[in-house]
Amino acid sequence: MYGEWPVTEQQHAPEPGLENLLSEERRFPPPPDLAAHANATSDLYAWANADRPAFWAEQARTLLTWSTPFSTGLDWSNPPFATWFADGELNAAYNAVDRHVEAGLGDRVAIHFEGEPGDTRTLTYADLQREVSRAANALTALGVGTGDRVAVYLPMIPEAVITMLACARIGAPHSVVFGGFSAEALYSRILDAEAKVVVTADGGYRRGAPAALKPAVDEALAKGPTTVGHVLVVRRTGQDTAWTQGRDVWWHDVVDTASDQHTPVPVNAEHPLFILYTSGTTGKPKGILHTTGGYLTQAAFTHLNVFDLKPETDVYWCTADVGWITGHSYVAYGPLVNGATQVIYEGTPDTPDRGRWWSIIEKYKVSILYTAPTAIRSCMKWGEQWPAAHDLSSLRVLGSVGEPINPEAWIWYRSTIGGDRAPIVDTWWQTETGAIMISPLPGVTTTKPGSAQVPLPGIAADVIDDETHSVPNGSGGYLVITEPWPSMLRGIWGDPDRYVDTYWSRFKGIYFAGDGAKKDEDGDIWLLGRVDDVMNVSGHRLSTTEIESALVSHEWVAEAAVVGASDETTGQAVVAFVILRGDAAGAALPADEVAAQLRAHVAKAIGPIAKPRQILVVPELPKTRSGKIMRRLLRDVAEHRVVGDATTLADSSVMDLIAAGLAAPKA
Numbered sequence: 001m002y003g004e005w006p007v008t009e010q011q012h013a014p015e016p017g018l019e020n021l022l023s024e025e026r027r028f029p030p031p032p033d034l035a036a037h038a039n040a041t042s043d044l045y046a047w048a049n050a051d052r053p054a055f056w057a058e059q060a061r062t063l064l065t066w067s068t069p070f071s072t073g074l075d076w077s078n079p080p081f082a083t084w085f086a087d088g089e090l091n092a093a094y095n096a097v098d099r100h101v102e103a104g105l106g107d108r109v110a111i112h113f114e115g116e117p118g119d120t121r122t123l124t125y126a127d128l129q130r131e132v133s134r135a136a137n138a139l140t141a142l143g144v145g146t147g148d149r150v151a152v153y154l155p156m157i158p159e160a161v162i163t164m165l166a167c168a169r170i171g172a173p174h175s176v177v178f179g180g181f182s183a184e185a186l187y188s189r190i191l192d193a194e195a196k197v198v199v200t201a202d203g204g205y206r207r208g209a210p211a212a213l214k215p216a217v218d219e220a221l222a223k224g225p226t227t228v229g230h231v232l233v234v235r236r237t238g239q240d241t242a243w244t245q246g247r248d249v250w251w252h253d254v255v256d257t258a259s260d261q262h263t264p265v266p267v268n269a270e271h272p273l274f275i276l277y278t279s280g281t282t283g284k285p286k287g288i289l290h291t292t293g294g295y296l297t298q299a300a301f302t303h304l305n306v307f308d309l310k311p312e313t314d315v316y317w318c319t320a321d322v323g324w325i326t327g328h329s330y331v332a333y334g335p336l337v338n339g340a341t342q343v344i345y346e347g348t349p350d351t352p353d354r355g356r357w358w359s360i361i362e363k364y365k366v367s368i369l370y371t372a373p374t375a376i377r378s379c380m381k382w383g384e385q386w387p388a389a390h391d392l393s394s395l396r397v398l399g400s401v402g403e404p405i406n407p408e409a410w411i412w413y414r415s416t417i418g419g420d421r422a423p424i425v426d427t428w429w430q431t432e433t434g435a436i437m438i439s440p441l442p443g444v445t446t447t448k449p450g451s452a453q454v455p456l457p458g459i460a461a462d463v464i465d466d467e468t469h470s471v472p473n474g475s476g477g478y479l480v481i482t483e484p485w486p487s488m489l490r491g492i493w494g495d496p497d498r499y500v501d502t503y504w505s506r507f508k509g510i511y512f513a514g515d516g517a518k519k520d521e522d523g524d525i526w527l528l529g530r531v532d533d534v535m536n537v538s539g540h541r542l543s544t545t546e547i548e549s550a551l552v553s554h555e556w557v558a559e560a561a562v563v564g565a566s567d568e569t570t571g572q573a574v575v576a577f578v579i580l581r582g583d584a585a586g587a588a589l590p591a592d593e594v595a596a597q598l599r600a601h602v603a604k605a606i607g608p609i610a611k612p613r614q615i616l617v618v619p620e621l622p623k624t625r626s627g628k629i630m631r632r633l634l635r636d637v638a639e640h641r642v643v644g645d646a647t648t649l650a651d652s653s654v655m656d657l658i659a660a661g662l663a664a665p666k667a
């Protein structure tokens, strides 16, 4: 499962001709004016290093408001189960909303919402307080109590953030399921978390048209008995919506009419704030559990310092959907806890045209932009004329997240979007880490295109070899976190053993992230991609095993193997190799028809994001004598390379068979 890490390095090898531009000597010192007023200064590293738990305790005290102050910091007496600030009490929604209103900032804009059709909505912190209070009262009336789980399946509309905060307000952990996931995926997440209520919408706008959401909820709940008592439905598009009397309720009926007065429920710092499912190396997604005090501390600290946020003047925009961890930590929690003004945009970057993002930045004078390399590469492909038509001079810090950013995209982002002025922060972290772990600090770090560079103050990361030794500068290995951190996952929902096995067993007592990395001559960290059976498609995590299971669940398929092949735009793309059952109807159909059917099947089982770019029907799969599929060889085929060493195959003629079968490539 491990040990393939060097393979991914070649994915982001610079194109010929760019060597000069991207030479090792290319360095970008922090802009002097930014450095002079930066929130984070270089002395933070030494301070944090001297006593990490004390450093974080200080951040927890200064960045958050506690209803009961904590007296304990980190408790690591029962590793790998950590607690932080465990005798303190607080409420996440109070910290994100009410305390700003109490501080006299009620009129500050919290959210500039822009719908894809062009409709807008402005929510001040005072508005947000009323909306979140109403939603909290409505959820309570629907039977949600402290500790109950709420599934959230919404488009990127203000109600998504309002719902998350309303859950936090009553201490009901939310489980947000990305709107692009299928009914089946939603169903399994509802079951695993035993959700009491599902919050959804009739639909949302995508690519210029309404896309329905509620039917997927209906389909999910029809699959079998669940713990769901009510479905709370936001009217967003106005499309016809099937209704189950007694179960379904409209948001405008029960939330808009509820009282806007609500007292937030103080919870223990270790009270679950949310569950977020993510793909692992097995077929079953993991419910990553985050708690309240430590998570909020690191979300707020990183948001303030990595983006150098000035809440009075900045306009911040993170393009991630709340269905992902980025949308949790850097849309719903970090920015609001810091009292920021942010933009939320519902739709796609190319609707109505490819200048939409740049027009939003110009319109709201966005000063901090946080997005993903895949989006940057798409914009590069679309051409400079789109950003060039807009005034982007408000931008002063640019962030990247989700996958390694290739140096070409980094340089383009810096020059074309950032006007060679705004520093780039390439932020490495994971659903499990809860918040940013490795990143430059914009006023401190001299940046290098393509490198996430240094662990943040208070974070201890290293690159180690198979024997757990720290590798010397200039070498590669496995990225690990060697000390507990405040926003670390507290476990996998309902499965403590899997938590220990997945993250803490490969290297005893050390958190293994699943990524390969190298240290350069200066000791800066460069991420090289996953070393396990996890793919990264457009910054989204997908499991090879999960897609393989989806494929073999189709009656035509006898066997399937999935690999992540490098892709110019999406980073990696899903390529599947399938063996059809000899007697299956599909065996008689043309290969492209088979591929189309199976792609649709995967979309239904998991969601459109998991659809393979390419499905190849093959007579055999390359396997070792012990029966393990050699994905490395399939990746060679998928990336059109000369197939590597196949001598450990049980039957070495298999690759010839596959090559012969692929002589006429199919799309």
Ligand code: WT7
Residues within 6 Å of the ligand: 278, 325, 326, 400, 401, 402, 403, 404, 405, 426, 427, 428, 429, 430, 431, 432, 452, 513, 514, 515, 527, 528, 529, 530, 536, 539, 540, 541
């Ligand atoms: C995996 C985590 C963190 C929010 C988005 C994805 C990859 C993430 C970077 C980066 C290189 C990165 C890693 C990681 N990744 N950010 N800046 N440079 N790789 O969250 O779905 O939990 O995926 O994304 O492989 O393990 P996620």
